[in-house]
Amino acid sequence: MTTTPRPDTNQNLKTFEKRVWLAVILIIGIVLMTRFFTVKEMGRYYAVDTGSGLEAATAVDKEAGVAFVDVDRSIGIWISALMTIGIFSFLYKDNPYYKVCEALFIGISAAYWMVLSFWTTIIPNLFGKLFPTWTQSWAIPGLPTAHEHDWWLYFVPLILGIMLLMRLFPKYGWMARWPLAFIIGTTAGLRLIGFLEADFWGQIINTINSFPSYASMIEAVNEGNYSELFKLSNAIIVVVSILACLVYFFFSIEHKGAVAKVARLGIFVLMVTFGAGFGFTVMGRIALLAIRLEFLIYDWLALDIVGG
Amino acid sequence: MSHNQSSHSHITHKALDLDKINVILATDCGSTTTKAILIEKIDGHYRQTHRGEAPTTVEKPVADVTVGVTNAVTEVGELAGRKFVDDNGEIIRPANGNVGCDIYISTSSAGGGLQMLVAGVVKEMSAASATRAALGAGAIVMETLSSNDKRKPYEQIQRIRELRPDMILLAGGTDGGTKKHVVGLAEIIAPAKPLPRFGSEYRMPVIYAGNKEAAELVQDVFKDEVELKIVENVRPVMESEYLSPARDSIHDLFLEHVMAHAPGYDKLISWADAPIMPTPGAVGDILKMIADRDQINAVGVDIGGATTDVFSVFDGVFNRTVSANLGMSYSISNVCTEATMAKVLRWVHFDMDERELRNRVKNKMIRPTTIPQTREALVFEQAVSREALRLAYQQHKEFATTLKGVQQQRTVGDVFSQQTGGNTIVNNMTLNLLVASGGVLSHAPNMNQTSMMLIDAFEPEGFTTLAKDSIFMMPHLGVLASVHPQAALEVFEKDCLIYLGTCVAVKGLTKLGEVAMRYTVRGKGLDLNGSMNGGELKLIPLWEGETATVLVEPTGRLDVGAGPGRPLEKEVRGGTTGLIFDARSRPLLLPDDRLQGQKMIKQWVETMELYPN
Amino acid sequence: MAVAYTPGLKVSPQTQLRIRRSLPISGEVKVSIGQKVQPQQVVAETLLPGNVYPLNISKMLSIPPAEVPGALLKKQGDYVKVGETLARSKGIFGFFKNELASKYEGQIESISKITGQVILRGEPLPVQVKAFLNGTIVEVIPNEGVVIEAETTFIQGIFGVGGETYGQIKVATKSAEEALTPDLLEESMRGKIVIGGGRMTYEAVYKAIDLGIAALVCGGIDDQDLKAILGYDLGVAVTGSEKIGITLIITEGFGDITMARRTYDLLKSREGADAAVNGATQIRAGVMRPEIVVPIDPKHVSKNAIEDTSAGGGVMEVGVSVRVIRDPYFGILGKVKALPHEPVVLESGSHARILQVETLDGKVLTVPRANVELITR
Amino acid sequence: MKQTMKTLVGSRWTWMMLCVVMAWNAVTVSAAPPAPPSDIQVKDYPLDDGTAVKVIFKRSPDDTGAEETNFTGYSIRTSSEVNGFFKEALEVKKAADATEAAEVVDARVTGLKEGEPVFVRVYAVGADDETSTPIQTAESITPVMAWFDFHQIRLLILVIVICSAVILFIELARRGYPMTVRKVAGLEAIDEAVGRATEMGKKNLFIPGVQDINDIQTVAGINILARISRTVADFDSEIEVPTCRSLVMTAASETIEGAFLAAGRPDAFDPKSIYYVTDEQFGYVAYVTGWMVREKPAACFYFGAFFAESLILAETGNSVGAIQIAGTAQPSQLPFFVAACDYTLIGEEMFAASAYLSGAPEELGSLKGQDMGKVVAAACILFGCFLAFISPDLMKLIFEETAL
Structure with missing residues (x-):
């Protein structure tokens, strides 16, 4: 089967498409502008100075003369609105608008994280512990100047950190492997115990604990309370499900015969779990989308729909 | 997947009036014998009437293929009472009374057939597509080079130099895809300067069927050192193959370059009314044609001395494989090695001395022309053939797959049934027709032996019609089909296939001594019903030309094609063997214990009357 | 047809042999047209770069690359043999020491502290093409090879293993x-x-390898023995590259069979002469x-020697000597009756079409025609 | 919008008021308090992690073991100051019968801070939650961390059992004991995906998740990356790895370099193709999706910890026509990968991947050993449930209580 040769990208169609988009953007721009100048709430942040800071207000407050338009925050609203739309524009296709938003997002966030980790980790946790007096003198005025107990241990991360930076010099790049190995190794070790304790043992204990005892059941039934029976059947279902899932994750046994059947049951259990997770997450996403739309509709465009 | 309906009409020599064709002469120049058949129009129907054969004459001292052709044709002529060859040694056309024929066609696999070197980027992807194109065209693929075959460039160069292919097929990259890999392959092939097999008087024919955007670059690499032909990409996109342009150009180049340099072929080409095709290519064409016409799935096998060819058409997709080292003479020792002697001997129902057998096998290998004289030797040889066929079919299954590298569409429900691309498309349950050819199968003293070899090696499931190519006529009919499809189909139907019968087998593991299926057979003079226990075989006489209606009810989870445990009724065809009910397990399991196995085989041998006294 | 051709092996006291000797990849031809060459003389030569074997010692021993x-027990530039201990880990408190034996042979080209990888490079592989024949160069194919011509006594076997070798002919058995x-x-x-003469036994082959015998030529060999000698079951009859330290040639077939x-x-008759096999x-x-x-000494070449190929192939007729080449009478000699x-x-x-063979001890056997081979006696 | 917010805030206030009112009611309707317990002793709990103390006291005279009584139990409360705010740390139920009533109460109060002194009070609690006057220690007690925490002994046993199983099977595997591994389609498809990229002349994209290297999933992802890049090197294709964490970038870079070296193509390694983008989750996602749409990779691999970005990435990949293979242990993200990717490794399958891919006996042995861990878990569950059914006390003794 030959692929139908894609028609040589029709130049006319492209220019036409461009024009249509230009027109659409222009119309949207005009509508926005008109709305901006006619609707007082749109794209403006009203604030009232309470003396101890600014508080949100409304256009009505402004009319009343108590509030004013906070230009900084208004610009903020515009930026976030335009950025939001920019990111949404990806839904249509990749375009320069999206690229600008993407680049801004990445650049700002990368810088932000860099600064954040510098001031929240390196300064207080490393320099603050190793050289408290010095750090106090220029960075964190409130820092106690005395060394902590066992403070010298912090030289280890300092050295490891420097070794990690050695990657910048190709010749000594190999040094970076050591801290990396340290991190990965420690992680693995810590996680093993953490995993055994929380997941492995936790799962076992929780399963066992949910299992009703014979005595309590008899007692409940004698009292005419049959819920314990349901509890038992539920517990049995849980136990069987867990065991079936465990079998599915057996790697060293080929799934044949009885093992295959049990594993198949495990698959069903996992499917049910996934289904529930899927639904749950989708709901969460829709909620997130709603928040973004709410921002655009109410805070930016100040549209009065759905009883906002 | 692939377009195998090849059209060779672009080099048709002469315009033919199909209605006026009454006498057709066809030859197949094999590596050892040249076989000629005569097809005549009798009462408005085409029938194969006579045949003859003579040793092929491509090697010294004669070194002119037409001598063998003339000899074979003369033999046919003598038998038919016609004169085909004039005093100049040429074939007389058109037919006039008792003289001449209307068309003459031929296939060729002399001198080892068409040997090709194939190269592609990823072994399992474009290289596999290229291999499929080459095999489909009837070539023997000597070597497949790919960017990921783990060989260093110098090793690849060395390998190319060792080989002396007739032709090279270079593919790789989707259209608009990779260029560097394809050019890289060209850069390996070009300096290796492969020498064509038939002398160095002509330039090596190279077909380029890769990324069309890299074609010019490839041409720059090869410059004028090879005969480069650029055709459409065999893998224009990852999702589909487009094999026919490459296949057709293989046929063209085979004729124009390779054949033209083989001794005597220039003359043969001028004689023939249709392009000369590589034998296996012709066999594939006819099988594909039949499968397409009847909407069936078919498998054909040709077991030779050195190689075994398997052809299959499943849901319209044609595949061919050549198992280069599985055969009954040159390769017999390799079959025993690959399958292991123990696996071969499990088909033998009496004790044999393994040491003695090993020597016999090796002697057959070094003296490939001998034939079994004793029954013991025959039984052993047929045991080997079962293993050879089984291995060849296995290789075929591994090769005849869906395409690799295709994006899969999934839903949440698929999570636990994920399968990688490249699954086999061969499905024994949907197989309708199994055709056998090749010495050990077609010349078995008893047709029941042929049937059993097929059933044991291929393990057909459900309802499968078994047949054999009577006198290895499929190549001739394949070429004929390109000129006169109606004649080809008529002869195929009436004279080519000898029906052995139908095998009805249950799929799944059956238990010894437990009922596996119940059957009712109704037909002319037949009204039977009964049940079969696991591990049993039953032979019901149903002769050639007869049909019967068979209702099978499998028990438990066993399946005969309608689903587990569901009954199925079908009309079946009889043959020289008859109707075979097979309640042995699928996959066929034989006991590991030698004695127990012998007992079981012996029982089957008796039921099937394989080796009557 | 009363004529049957059988695959013939050439056994000829004198024949003019022309052989082409060429390199696998292009290289240098060391001789010129007309030059006389000795069997062991290198006529063409080229070098293949040695194979590279990267060994990730760090992974193999589970030690950090820097260690x-x-x-390593070897230094850069050292030569390592197969099976030689290449490295040993320090272990923990002297326990759990791991040793690593080299799987390859070669020179240590580099040791990396960064990746823990040691690169072994095998010897550059010189590819030399020897003349094989005592003869004259009649053609030179530039960068590829030569064609040599010589008058020789030429014998084809039916099957062999091992490559080219040279030596004096020595007959060990008293009879065929x-x-x-x-x-x-x-x-x-x-x-x-x-x-x-007859079969070469497994023990004989082993002793021959020990003794450093260049080649053994016999009538037959048992497949079981061949398997034991090669260490694997031979599948496809494509041989010549086996490295068993000896070249074996059988002239008749497998099993107990007379030459x-x-x-x-x-x-x-040529005992003591230098031969190439x-x-x-x-x-x-x-x-x-x-x-x-x-090779036949040019002095002794008889000018009118007839090209003799009748040993193999020929006409099957009553009275000719044949050998049965298929069980149940495999190896039996006789005359067509x-x-x-x-x-x-x-x-x-x-x-099948058959023939009757009268064996040497007077029995008459019936065998298919395909199962006999002509022998000239 | 603003109004809804206000309503919400308003309603929260209402609730709080309601609670306060109810609490007040509860206090006012109390009856006479029970008699307090006596003879309090507080000791550091031995052999623990330093977060618990042992509190021993004599029962209140009201605690008779009778069923119908106004007495419900004791409340043990702790504070860091003698007269500070005492917070409840443990409730002790009243005695079930007379025999138990005769015994002292020996309780373990947990949740304390290691090395920080505490004061302990015990109240007797009556039917309507009214409390007695407390008994209190005069001196504070400081819980101390012991060298060995006996509460974790089960964990120790588990670790020993599982680790020895792993070691045992590794040894067995080294000695040639045959190990089988079940097929995982997603891993077998790696070659296919890279092959597709090679044929199409496009790049391979690898995303190691959005978590740092200290997440075990990221480590597993990097492990698989080693194999993928080996294939990439073999096929002479290209791989692009944008990362969300700087350390992951370092690790990925080292891994790929090693893989290229192992494949004998160190020259083809391009360090520029592995780079850091940003820590910000969605900034990263925006970059990656943008890159995908522009470069149209033919194979995308997602192995690691993923959150909301799973579907965004996988859908974008799907729309550009890539073969996608994903693997994560985030249960909430798995369905999205499954729906949008060609192959998905589910949780544990990803961790088993490196063993599966290498096929080395050591790794297969460790896989088998881990399976033994699963057998242990299954056995524990079955045994535990059986015990819980027959005798909950015995179950508690074996599975929950300290062995001391």
Whole structure:
């Protein structure tokens, strides 16, 4: 089967498409502008100075003369609105608008994280512990100047950190492997115990604990309370499900015969779990989308729909 | 997947009036014998009437293929009472009374057939597509080079130099895809300067069927050192193959370059009314044609001395494989090695001395022309053939797959049934027709032996019609089909296939001594019903030309094609063997214990009357 | 047809042989047209870069890459043999030490502290093409090879293993029937081409390898023995590259089988002469048989020697000598007694044309025509 | 919008008021308090992690073991100051019968801070939650961390059992004991995906998740990356790895370099193709999706910890026509990968991947050993449930209580 040769990208169609988009953007721009100048709430942040800071207000407050338009925050609203739309524009296709938003997002966030980790980790946790007096003198005025107990241990991360930076010099790049190995190794070790304790043992204990005892059941039934029976059947279902899932994750046994059947049951259990997770997450996403739309509709465009 | 309906009409020599064709002469120049058949129009129907054969004459001292052709044709002529060859040694056309024929066609696999070197980027992807194109065209693929075959460039160069292919097929990259890999392959092939097999008087024919955007670059690499032909990409996109342009150009180049340099072929080409095709290519064409016409799935096998060819058409997709080292003479020792002697001997129902057998096998290998004289030797040889066929079919299954590298569409429900691309498309349950050819199968003293070899090696499931190519006529009919499809189909139907019968087998593991299926057979003079226990075989006489209606009810989870445990009724065809009910397990399991196995085989041998006294 | 051709092996006391000797990849041709060459003389030569074997010592021993140089027992530039201990980890408190034996042979090209990888480079592989024949260069193919011509005694075997080798011919058995057993081999045969009669036994081959015998030529061999010698079951009859330290050639077939008298006698007649043998066999289209080439001193070349190929191939007629080449009478020699025209049903049930053979001890056997081979006696 | 917010805030206030009112009611309707317990002793709990103390006291005279009584139990409360705010740390139920009533109460109060002194009070609690006057220690007690925490002994046993199983099977595997591994389609498809990229002349994209290297999933992802890049090197294709964490970038870079070296193509390694983008989750996602749409990779691999970005990435990949293979242990993200990717490794399958891919006996042995861990878990569950059914006390003794 030959692929139908894609028609040589029709130049006319492209220019036409461009024009249509230009027109659409222009119309949207005009509508926005008109709305901006006619609707007082749109794209403006009203604030009232309470003396101890600014508080949100409304256009009505402004009319009343108590509030004013906070230009900084208004610009903020515009930026976030335009950025939001920019990111949404990806839904249509990749375009320069999206690229600008993407680049801004990445650049700002990368810088932000860099600064954040510098001031929240390196300064207080490393320099603050190793050289408290010095750090106090220029960075964190409130820092106690005395060394902590066992403070010298912090030289280890300092050295490891420097070794990690050695990657910048190709010749000594190999040094970076050591801290990396340290991190990965420690992680693995810590996680093993953490995993055994929380997941492995936790799962076992929780399963066992949910299992009703014979005595309590008899007692409940004698009292005419049959819920314990349901509890038992539920517990049995849980136990069987867990065991079936465990079998599915057996790697060293080929799934044949009885093992295959049990594993198949495990698959069903996992499917049910996934289904529930899927639904749950989708709901969460829709909620997130709603928040973004709410921002655009109410805070930016100040549209009065759905009883906002 | 692939377009195998090849059209060779672009080099048709002469315009033919199909209605006026009454006498057709066809030859197949094999590596050892040249076989000629005569097809005549009798009462408005085409029938194969006579045949003859003579040793092929491509090697010294004669070194002119037409001598063998003339000899074979003369033999046919003598038998038919016609004169085909004039005093100049040429074939007389058109037919006039008792003289001449209307068309003459031929296939060729002399001198080892068409040997090709194939190269592609990823072994399992474009290289596999290229291999499929080459095999489909009837070539023997000597070597497949790919960017990921783990060989260093110098090793690849060395390998190319060792080989002396007739032709090279270079593919790789989707259209608009990779260029560097394809050019890289060209850069390996070009300096290796492969020498064509038939002398160095002509330039090596190279077909380029890769990324069309890299074609010019490839041409720059090869410059004028090879005969480069650029055709459409065999893998224009990852999702589909487009094999026919490459296949057709293989046929063209085979004729124009390779054949033209083989001794005597220039003359043969001028004689023939249709392009000369590589034998296996012709066999594939006819099988594909039949499968397409009847909407069936078919498998054909040709077991030779050195190689075994398997052809299959499943849901319209044609595949061919050549198992280069599985055969009954040159390769017999390799079959025993690959399958292991123990696996071969499990088909033998009496004790044999393994040491003695090993020597016999090796002697057959070094003296490939001998034939079994004793029954013991025959039984052993047929045991080997079962293993050879089984291995060849296995290789075929591994090769005849869906395409690799295709994006899969999934839903949440698929999570636990994920399968990688490249699954086999061969499905024994949907197989309708199994055709056998090749010495050990077609010349078995008893047709029941042929049937059993097929059933044991291929393990057909459900309802499968078994047949054999009577006198290895499929190549001739394949070429004929390109000129006169109606004649080809008529002869195929009436004279080519000898029906052995139908095998009805249950799929799944059956238990010894437990009922596996119940059957009712109704037909002319037949009204039977009964049940079969696991591990049993039953032979019901149903002769050639007869049909019967068979209702099978499998028990438990066993399946005969309608689903587990569901009954199925079908009309079946009889043959020289008859109707075979097979309640042995699928996959066929034989006991590991030698004695127990012998007992079981012996029982089957008796039921099937394989080796009557 | 009253004529049957059988695949013939050439056994010729004198024949003009032309062979092409070429390199696998392009290289240098070291001789010129007209030059006389000796069998062992290199006529063309090229170098292949040695193979590279990266060994990740760090992974293999589970030690950090930086410790690799410490764990290595060899230095850069050292030569390592297969099986030699290449590195040893320090272990924990002297326990759990791991050793690593090299799987490859080669020179340590580099040791990386960063990746823990040691690169072994095998020797550059010199590819030399020897003349094989004592003859004259008649053609030079630039950068590829030469064509050599010589007058030789030329014998084809039916099957062989091992590559080209050279040596003096030495006949070990007293007759063409006698099997080659270890007791027939002695120290003085080192480097020679030893001729046996019947089957070569496993023990004899082993002793021959020990003694450094260049090649063994016998009538037959047991497949079981061949398997034991090679260490694997030979599948496809494409041989020549085996590295077993000896070249083996059988002239007749597998099993207990006598060497054709003609072959035996011819070899015996050339005893003491320098010969070249090649075990390379390829049984398929473009068949290659093992060969024994004994150059004839130009002085002794008889000008009117007839090209003799009748040993193999020929006309099957009553009275000619044949050998049965298929069980149940495999290896039996005799004369054709009758050639019935009509096909006969064999025990196996097949129809085939047969012939009757009168064996040396007077019995008459019926065998399919396909199952005999002509021998000249 | 603003109004809804206000309503919400308003309603929260209402609730709080309601609670306060109810609490007040509860206090006012109390009856006479029970008699307090006596003879309090507080000790550091031995052999623990330093977060618990042992509190021993004599029962209140009201605690008779009778069923119908106004007495419900004791409340043990802790504070860091003698007269500070005492917070409830443990409730002790009243005695079930007379025999138990005769015994002292020996309780373990947990949740304390290691090395920080505490004061302990015990109240007797009556039917309507009214409390007695407390008994209190005069001196504070400081819980101390012991060298060995006996509460974790089960964990120790588990670790020993599982680790020895792993070691045992590794040894067995080294000695040639045959190990089988079940097929995982997603891993077998790696070659296919890289092959597709090679044929199409496009790049391979690898995303190691959005978590740092200290997440075990990221480590597993990097492990698989080693194999993928080996294939990439073999096929002479290209791989692009944008990362969300700087350390992951370092690790990925080292891994790929090693893989290229192992494949004998160190020259083809391009360090520029592995780079850091940003820590910000969605900034990263925006970059990656943008890159995908522009470069149209033919194979995308997602192995690691993923959150909301799973579907965004996988859908974008799907729309550009890539073969996608994903693997994560985030249960909430798995369905999205499954729906949008060609192959998905589910949780544990990803961790088993490196063993599966290498096929090395050591790794297969460790896989088998881990399976033994699963057998242990299954056995524990079955045994535990059986015990819980027969005798909950015995179950508690074996599975929950300290062995001391």
